[in-house]
Amino acid sequence: MRISLASDSLDGVAPILVSEIEARGHTVTAYGAVADDRADWAWCCSRAALDVVSGVADQAVVCCWTGTGASIAANKVRGVRAALCVDAATAEGARRWNDANVLALSLRLTSTPLLGEILDAWFAGSVSPEETDVANIAYLSEIEN
Ligand SMILES: O=C(CO)[C@H](O)[C@H](O)COP(=O)(O)O
Known part of the structure; x- marks a missing residue:
């Protein structure tokens, strides 16, 4: 996949x-400090999220020290469902139940081994076909519009 980071x-x-x-x-297309680019979290994280809704990227990974600013910035972009994931189970659930299209990470909480576990779970994840899950995601689009 094409990932904006x-x-x-x-x-x-x-x-x-x-x-x-x-x-x-x-x-990977990189923004912010990982690209020696403008690195304020609101700008670089929303920029990566914009790539997802514009179709330039399939998904995005956004990071800041807490992970909260990164997820808030990404979620300001219409069509984005960013999930702050602190472990593999959360990442798996975010893909399955939330159809999350942006992975938000806390640089404070994510160790190297944990990063691997979260990325593996995120990229292996699949979206639930259950009617209630589909309806929840559809409702998010409804309130967004
Ligand atoms: O976690 C964050 C935002 O949610 C930032 O990473 C944190 O505020 C540090 O930013 P700066 O280095 O610009 O002070």
Whole structure:
């Protein structure tokens, strides 16, 4: 898949994000500190999220120290469902039940082994076909519009 990646700093696992995503077979377009680019979290994380809704990217990964600003910025983009994931089970659930299209990470909480577990779960995840799950996602679009 085509992944747009943003981070507002090079703290923690940020320097290995591109290689970890590429190692899982994806191509990366980077924004913010990981691209030596404008690195304020509101800008770079929403920029990566915009790529998803414009069709330039299939999904995005957005990061900041807490992960909260990254997820808030991404979720301001219409059509984005960004999920702040602190472990593999959350990432799996975000893909399954929320059809999340943007993975938000906390650089404070995500160790190198945990990053691998979260990325594996995220990229392996599939969206639930259950009627209630589909209806919930449809309702998000409804309130957004
Ligand atoms: O977690 C964050 C936002 O949610 C930022 O990473 C945190 O505020 C640090 O930003 P800065 O380095 O610009 O002070």
